[in-house]
Amino acid sequence: MIGIWHSIVTLGQQKSKYIFVIEENDGYSLTVSAEPMPLPIEITELSVEDKRLKAAGCSMFMPGETISIDLTFGESVFAGTLKLPYAGEITLNGASGRGPSLSEDLIEEVAPYRKSNVQGRSDDDIKGEVEQLLERMSLVDKIGQMSQCLASAFSFGGDVDSEPPEKLVADGKVGSILGAFDIRRVFELQKIAVEQSPLRIPLLFNADVIHGHQTIFPVPLAWSCSWDMEEIKRACAIAAKEAAASGITYNHAPMVDITRDARWGRVVEGAGEDPYLGSEIAKAQVEGFQGGSLFDPETIIACLKHFIAYGAAEAGRDYNTVDISEGTLRNVYLPPFRAGLEAGAGSVMNAFNIYQGVPVAGNSYLLRNLLRDELGFEGMLISDYGAIDEIAIHGAAKDGKEAAKLALDATMDIEMVTRQFYDHLPSLIEEGAVQEAQLDAAVRRILTYKFKIGLMDDPFRYVRPEKEIEFHFSAEHLEASRELARKSIVLLKNDGVLPIKQDRKIAVIGPFASSKDLLGPWQFSRYGNETVTLANGLRDKGVELLLAEGCKVTEEIAGGFKKAIEQAKQADVVILALGENSDMSGEAASRMDIGLPEVQLRLAEMVVGLGKPTVLVLTGSRPLVLDWFDKHVDAIVETWFLGSQAGHAIADVLLGDYNPSGKLTMSFPYKVGQAPVYYNHFMTGRPVTEENRTQKFISKYLDGPNEPLYPFGYGLSYTTFTYSEIRLDKVHLSGSDAINLTLSITNTGTVPGEEIVQLYIQDLYGSSVRPVKELKGFRKVRLNAEESKEVRFTITEADLKYYLADGSYKAEPGEFKVYVGPNSRDVQESKFELVK
Incomplete structure (x- = not known):
C-alpha cells in the first residue's frame, strides 16, 4: 500500500482525480490531493489494519466539515469510498501511480479552436484596432471590460453577491476571470465569451502565481536570500510557462512591498527590508514572468503589488493603518515599483492601506499623479480584492457609489470581483459626476493588452493541454526548484556540527520531520502531496534515520515527547525540525508573538537537555525570535518554505553536498519588542555608541540591545x-x-x-x-x-x-x-x- 495511488471519478459531467500518497515514517502517513480543483486535506485521524486504510480529515476550503476515507488495497489496485460534504459518499476504484492527466481529454476537443500562424501586432496596429472596437462598444460593454468575476464559488476573500460566471460572461458583463484553477474551466468560459457575448471579446484569466504554479519554488522571502537574480528570473519564467499552458494570462505577482516588520504575515511574499535589493528582485521577477515578449504564449502579464507602502502597516497587522512621510514613501517603498515599471510590468495593483488619510484604491495623488503622470505607467491598474468597497468602510466615501467615483477618478481600470463599477458607473455618468471618456481610457488600456498577448486574434492560444502535460511538475522544473531552494537556505549558526557525516546516526525530531507542509502560503499545486520531506531527502542519501514527530506545530501528541526523547537518546546527532505551518503566514496571518509555539519550545528544551549535538532546521516564512536557540543549539539552518524539492535541498546542505551561501534579507530581532527592526534606520539625536552604552538618556532599551540578533545580509558558510x-x-x-x-x-x-x-x-x-x-x-x-x-x-x-x-x-x-x-x-x- 505504500506509494502513490489514483482514482478518476465522474460526477455528472465533471471528471475528478483523487491522488493518495501513503508513506511510512513515524508510523503511517497519508496525504490527499485532487484535480482539477485543489483539495488539500489535513488528515486528523488515520488507522491501517492489514490492507485497509481508514482516515478522517478536513479541508481549508470546507471549514468545519469532516472528510472521511475508507480504502482497501490489492497489489496494484484499490477500492473504497471518499465522503465529501458537498458530494456525499463517492465510490472509488483506482490503481497505483499518478495516473493519466485529466487534460488529455481536452487535447482533441480544443484543437478545432486553435489558430496557426498568428503574428504579433505592432503598437500602431493595436492602437487602430482598439479605437475601432471602442467605437462599437456600448456603456455596458465598457463597464464589462472593467469588471471581473470568480470562476467558481471558491472565494479569495469575502463572499460577493453575483450572478453565475457563465451568465456574466455571456452578457458581456465581465472582461476577466479570477481563480480558474482548471484548464477545462478556462476553455468553457472563453468559449462562452467568444461565441455568446455581444462583441465576442475574449477574457483575461487572472491568478496569483506567487512562487510557482504546479512546480513550487521557495517562497519569495526565501528566494530573495539567494541574492541570485538569474535563478529568481528562471523560477518566474518556469512559473509563467506552467501557468500559461493552463490558460492563465494575467498574474497577480510579483509583490514588491518593502517589509520591515516580521509580525506582518505578508513578509513571506516580498524581498525583505532593502529598497536596492528589492528593486533588483522586482526587475528579475517581471522579466521572468513576461519574458522577451508578452506575445510569447509561455509568458504572463506581471502585476506589481501593492502600490504603495502596504508593508508599513502599523504593528505589522494586516490591512492596518499606514502613516508615513513622503520621504519614506519615495525613498523606501517606491524604488522596487519604479524598477518593475522600468522592466515593463503590464499591470499594477493598489494597496489596501490609506495614505494621507485616503485609501489607495481611491487616491488620485498616488495612482494618477504619481503612478500615471510622474512614473509614466500606461498599463492596467487593478483593484485588490474588495478594495473599492473598502473606500467607504475606511470612511473616505459615503457609500459604494462615491467609492466607485473615487476609484475611477484615480484611474482604476479593473475592479477585482466586486461590483461597484458595474452597479454605479452608469448613474454616475448620467449625472455628469464622471465622464465616459474616463471609461474609454480604462478600456483602451485593457484592450491594448488583450491584443498584445494575442488573445484578440487567437482566443484559445493559452489553452494548451498538451503543454500542460509536458510542463507541469517536469523533471527539469523540479531540478530548477531544488537549485534555487539550496541557494535560499541561510546558515545562521554553526559550532562545527555541520555538515553532518553520513555515517552518523541521525534523529530527526519535530513536527516538520516528515511534514509536507513545506510549500508555504499562496500556492495551489496539485502535486503538494508529492513534496519531498526532510526525512525523504535524508533517506534518499542513504542516511540511517530515527524519526519522531514529538508534537504538532501548536499542540501536543499523546506520548509524543516520550517517543521523541527515546529516539534522540539513540542518535549521534539530533535535528530539531521545527517552525511555522503555512497557515501562520501570508495574507491575514499576522502574529503578535513571532517566537516558535510554546509546545515546540518545550520539545526543544527536552531534546537539548540530552546534551547531544543538536541542529535546528527551521521551516517558516518570517524572521522569528531565536535568542534561546542561538544560546542552546549547535547549529541553526533557516530553510523557510522551500517548495516541491525542499527535503532534497535541505539534505544537500546538512550533509555538505552543497555549501550554503544564502544571506538574510530581513533582520531577525532578539525580542518581538524590537519590531520593526531593520539595518537602514536613521541616526537619532542620541544614538547608542560603545562609549555611552551605560548612560541613561540615550536611544536604547533597558532590557536588551538595539541591534538585531542576525542582521540584514547575514549568513554563514562551511x-x-x-x-x-x-x-x-x-x-x-x-x-x-x-x-x-x-x-x-x-x-x-x-x-x-x-x-x-x-x-x-x-x-x-x-x-x-x-x-x-x-x-x-x-x-x-x-x-x-x-x-x-x-x-x-x-x-x-x-x-x-x-x-x-x-x-x-x-x-x-x-x-x-x-x-x-x-x-x-x-x-x-x-x-x-x-x-x-
Whole structure:
C-alpha cells in the first residue's frame, strides 16, 4: 500500500482525480490531493489494519466539515469510498501511480479552436484596432471590460453577491476571470465569451502565481536570500510557462512591498527590508514572468503589488493603518515599483492601506499623479480584492457609489470581483459626476493588452493541454526548484556540527520531520502531496534515520515527547525540525508573538537537555525570535518554505553536498519588542555608541540591545572568507566621474564556497537625514579553497541620489562613508567626498 495511488471519478459531467500518497515514517502517513480543483486535506485521524486504510480529515476550503476515507488495497489496485460534504459518499476504484492527466481529454476537443500562424501586432496596429472596437462598444460593454468575476464559488476573500460566471460572461458583463484553477474551466468560459457575448471579446484569466504554479519554488522571502537574480528570473519564467499552458494570462505577482516588520504575515511574499535589493528582485521577477515578449504564449502579464507602502502597516497587522512621510514613501517603498515599471510590468495593483488619510484604491495623488503622470505607467491598474468597497468602510466615501467615483477618478481600470463599477458607473455618468471618456481610457488600456498577448486574434492560444502535460511538475522544473531552494537556505549558526557525516546516526525530531507542509502560503499545486520531506531527502542519501514527530506545530501528541526523547537518546546527532505551518503566514496571518509555539519550545528544551549535538532546521516564512536557540543549539539552518524539492535541498546542505551561501534579507530581532527592526534606520539625536552604552538618556532599551540578533545580509558558510582593505582610486567625486573601489576576497577554508560581498554607503550630512547605511551594490564570488579574487565596485553620483524634503531627487555635496563586508554589521569602511 505504500506509494502513490489514483482514482478518476465522474460526477455528472465533471471528471475528478483523487491522488493518495501513503508513506511510512513515524508510523503511517497519508496525504490527499485532487484535480482539477485543489483539495488539500489535513488528515486528523488515520488507522491501517492489514490492507485497509481508514482516515478522517478536513479541508481549508470546507471549514468545519469532516472528510472521511475508507480504502482497501490489492497489489496494484484499490477500492473504497471518499465522503465529501458537498458530494456525499463517492465510490472509488483506482490503481497505483499518478495516473493519466485529466487534460488529455481536452487535447482533441480544443484543437478545432486553435489558430496557426498568428503574428504579433505592432503598437500602431493595436492602437487602430482598439479605437475601432471602442467605437462599437456600448456603456455596458465598457463597464464589462472593467469588471471581473470568480470562476467558481471558491472565494479569495469575502463572499460577493453575483450572478453565475457563465451568465456574466455571456452578457458581456465581465472582461476577466479570477481563480480558474482548471484548464477545462478556462476553455468553457472563453468559449462562452467568444461565441455568446455581444462583441465576442475574449477574457483575461487572472491568478496569483506567487512562487510557482504546479512546480513550487521557495517562497519569495526565501528566494530573495539567494541574492541570485538569474535563478529568481528562471523560477518566474518556469512559473509563467506552467501557468500559461493552463490558460492563465494575467498574474497577480510579483509583490514588491518593502517589509520591515516580521509580525506582518505578508513578509513571506516580498524581498525583505532593502529598497536596492528589492528593486533588483522586482526587475528579475517581471522579466521572468513576461519574458522577451508578452506575445510569447509561455509568458504572463506581471502585476506589481501593492502600490504603495502596504508593508508599513502599523504593528505589522494586516490591512492596518499606514502613516508615513513622503520621504519614506519615495525613498523606501517606491524604488522596487519604479524598477518593475522600468522592466515593463503590464499591470499594477493598489494597496489596501490609506495614505494621507485616503485609501489607495481611491487616491488620485498616488495612482494618477504619481503612478500615471510622474512614473509614466500606461498599463492596467487593478483593484485588490474588495478594495473599492473598502473606500467607504475606511470612511473616505459615503457609500459604494462615491467609492466607485473615487476609484475611477484615480484611474482604476479593473475592479477585482466586486461590483461597484458595474452597479454605479452608469448613474454616475448620467449625472455628469464622471465622464465616459474616463471609461474609454480604462478600456483602451485593457484592450491594448488583450491584443498584445494575442488573445484578440487567437482566443484559445493559452489553452494548451498538451503543454500542460509536458510542463507541469517536469523533471527539469523540479531540478530548477531544488537549485534555487539550496541557494535560499541561510546558515545562521554553526559550532562545527555541520555538515553532518553520513555515517552518523541521525534523529530527526519535530513536527516538520516528515511534514509536507513545506510549500508555504499562496500556492495551489496539485502535486503538494508529492513534496519531498526532510526525512525523504535524508533517506534518499542513504542516511540511517530515527524519526519522531514529538508534537504538532501548536499542540501536543499523546506520548509524543516520550517517543521523541527515546529516539534522540539513540542518535549521534539530533535535528530539531521545527517552525511555522503555512497557515501562520501570508495574507491575514499576522502574529503578535513571532517566537516558535510554546509546545515546540518545550520539545526543544527536552531534546537539548540530552546534551547531544543538536541542529535546528527551521521551516517558516518570517524572521522569528531565536535568542534561546542561538544560546542552546549547535547549529541553526533557516530553510523557510522551500517548495516541491525542499527535503532534497535541505539534505544537500546538512550533509555538505552543497555549501550554503544564502544571506538574510530581513533582520531577525532578539525580542518581538524590537519590531520593526531593520539595518537602514536613521541616526537619532542620541544614538547608542560603545562609549555611552551605560548612560541613561540615550536611544536604547533597558532590557536588551538595539541591534538585531542576525542582521540584514547575514549568513554563514562551511568555509571562511577574509577581506583585504578597501582601496579607492580617488576620494573626491564630481559630475560624471566615478570612484572605483577594489578589494580582494580569499577563501581561507578547506572547501569551495560562494560569498556575497556587500557595498553600503552612508550620506553623513545634508538637508535631510539619511540612513546609517544603504545597500548600493553586491557581488557573488565563488572561490575554491585558498583561492583569491579581486572584487570591484563603481560608485557614481547616481548612487547618492535621494528624494529631498522639497521633493527634488538629487545628490547633495558632502562627505560619505563607504562600507564593504559580508553583512550590514560586520564591515570595514572608508571615506570620500562629493564635490560640485
